[in-house]
Amino acid sequence: MPKLPVPALLKKPRKPGEGASVSTGSGNGAGRNGHPNGDGSSSGGGALETVKEGGIDVIGWLDSRTGASPFLTGMLLRKVPKGTNWFYTLGSATLFAFAMQALTGVFLAMYYVPSSTEAYNSIANLTNDVFLGEFVRGLHKWGATLMIILIFLHMGRTFFFGAYKYPRELNWVIGVVLIILTLVMGLTGYLLPFDQRSYWATIVAMNIAGSGPVVGPYLADFLRAGSEIGATTLPRFYAVHMLLVPGAIIGLIGAHLYLVVKQGTTAPPWVRADSQPKSLREKDVG
Numbered sequence: 001m002p003k004l005p006v007p008a009l010l011k012k013p014r015k016p017g018e019g020a021s022v023s024t025g026s027g028n029g030a031g032r033n034g035h036p037n038g039d040g041s042s043s044g045g046g047a048l049e050t051v052k053e054g055g056i057d058v059i060g061w062l063d064s065r066t067g068a069s070p071f072l073t074g075m076l077l078r079k080v081p082k083g084t085n086w087f088y089t090l091g092s093a094t095l096f097a098f099a100m101q102a103l104t105g106v107f108l109a110m111y112y113v114p115s116s117t118e119a120y121n122s123i124a125n126l127t128n129d130v131f132l133g134e135f136v137r138g139l140h141k142w143g144a145t146l147m148i149i150l151i152f153l154h155m156g157r158t159f160f161f162g163a164y165k166y167p168r169e170l171n172w173v174i175g176v177v178l179i180i181l182t183l184v185m186g187l188t189g190y191l192l193p194f195d196q197r198s199y200w201a202t203i204v205a206m207n208i209a210g211s212g213p214v215v216g217p218y219l220a221d222f223l224r225a226g227s228e229i230g231a232t233t234l235p236r237f238y239a240v241h242m243l244l245v246p247g248a249i250i251g252l253i254g255a256h257l258y259l260v261v262k263q264g265t266t267a268p269p270w271v272r273a274d275s276q277p278k279s280l281r282e283k284d285v286g
Helices: 044-064 069-076 086-108 121-126 133-159 169-191 196-210 216-224 233-262 278-285
Strands: none
Touching: 069 233, 086 133, 086 233, 121 133, 133 169, 169 196, 169 233, 196 216, 216 233
16 A cells, blocks of 8 residues: 655654665666666556655645644644553544534435424435435434533543643633533434424423523523524524534634643553652762
8 A cells, every 4th residue: 555645844854864875876777766767657656656746746735835734743743641541532532423423414404404394304304215314314313422422431531630730721611611512512403303302302401491590591592582482493403503503613622622732631640750850860869
C-alpha cells in the first residue's frame, strides 16, 4: 500500500547528515532521477510518483493559503503522558458519535416534513419505502442513546482522573454545557416522529421544565411556541434540533479541542511526577 503524501512542514526534521547522499553511480545502469532510462518515464512507479507529487503540491498550496500546518502539527504530533490508556478515547468516541448523528440527520431531513399533519406519514414513508431508510433511522435513533452514554462516561473519566482542575476548569465548564445541549437535542428529537408516545412524553417533559424556578415557565413556553403543545410546537422543536443546538455543539467542540491541544492531556492519577528534577537529586546524593 503506498504511503500517503505528507507536506514537508508536517514531517519531523531530519538528523544532520541524513538524506544528503545522492546516488550518481552508473555501474548499476541508473541514469538521472534513479531511473533506467534517465527520464523516469519507463519506471513502473512513475505514475504513482507523479500522483504523490501532485497531492503534495495541492496540500502545500492549501497550507500556504490557510496556515493550517501549526494546528495540524499540534493535533497529530502532541505528546501524550505516560500511562495513557483506552479511557482516554472516550472523548474521540463521543465526537465520532456526534459526526454520525450529523450525517444520518442530514439524510433523515431530506424526507422529513416538520408538520403536525405530515410528520408521522413522512416518518412512515422513510421507514418503509425509502432505500435504507429504516437502517439510517435506526442508526440515528440508537446513536443518540450511545452519544449520551459516551459523553457521561467521558465526563466521569475526566472527574475521577482529576482533569477538571487547574488550568482546565474552563474546559470542564464547556463539557458540562455540551452534556446539557446533548440532552436538549435528545429531547427535541424525541418529538419529531409525532406519534402517541413522543407526544405524551413531551407533555411530561414540558411540565417538568415549566415547574423550574424563575425561568422554568418561560423556557417551557419557548419550547412549546405557546402555552400548550400545538401546530407550531413541532417546527419549533425541529429548528432547535436541526439548527440551534447542533450549531452550538459544533462551536463548543471546536473550543474544547483547542483547549485540549493548548493545555495538553492530564496524566492518570496513579502516575506521580518526581518531586525534584533528577539532576538536583544527584547533586544532593553526591
